[in-house]
Amino acid sequence: MIITKMKSDEEITKMLKPFKKLFVVGCGTCSTSCQTGGEDQVKEMYEKLGDRATGWTMVEEPCDLRITRRDLKDNKDQIAEADAIVVMSCGGGVQTVSDFTKSIVLPANETLFIGQTERIGKFHDMCKACGECILDETGGICPITRCAKGLLNGPCGGQVNGKCEVGDYEEECAWVQIYDRLKEQDRLELFTVFRPPRDNSTKVLTTHYYFR
Ligand code: SF4
């Protein structure tokens, strides 16, 4: 799931200030789960806007252009009447709404990471979408994301009693976790696999994917 948090009231007020009329779009998927763009939050935003609001709607999955097209088609007039659209989703949804409507879009949320939900309001950063997944070698624990230094061949010299030096030893060292998990799985031979540095200069080529 894409984890988002709402911008502060001050940030939202400042961002919306130049616009007289606004339409509000929520996200029926991740941002509903994060309570940053579900129906309750969208209605709250709509009510706060008062006379400035031309309407609101939920898009089931605003990061999907086909669904955005389907779910916004009945709101054309309200969108046309608005100077801008407040989108309560992740950045993927905001850009999709922009692509479809060509309107000015205002992101109500900050997009944080691809995460695991422990419970509503408690999420863990799990994946940086690197495009070269090695979870099969690391016991299902991502060092790119969960090691503070993103080390491919950890642990570094900074771990003490299984805790990471970054953040004052409050967080677990990902590489100690990887070691423990591989040991539990009786696959410790994977711990000595050497991974060469990645060629990040090619990353720009992976912006678009086409699956057949
Ligand atoms: S290695 Fe980590 S960042 Fe890369 S795809 Fe796998 S989980 Fe995501």
Ligand code: SF4
């Ligand atoms: S102590 Fe562990 S988690 Fe922290 S930076 Fe070093 S290897 Fe990564």
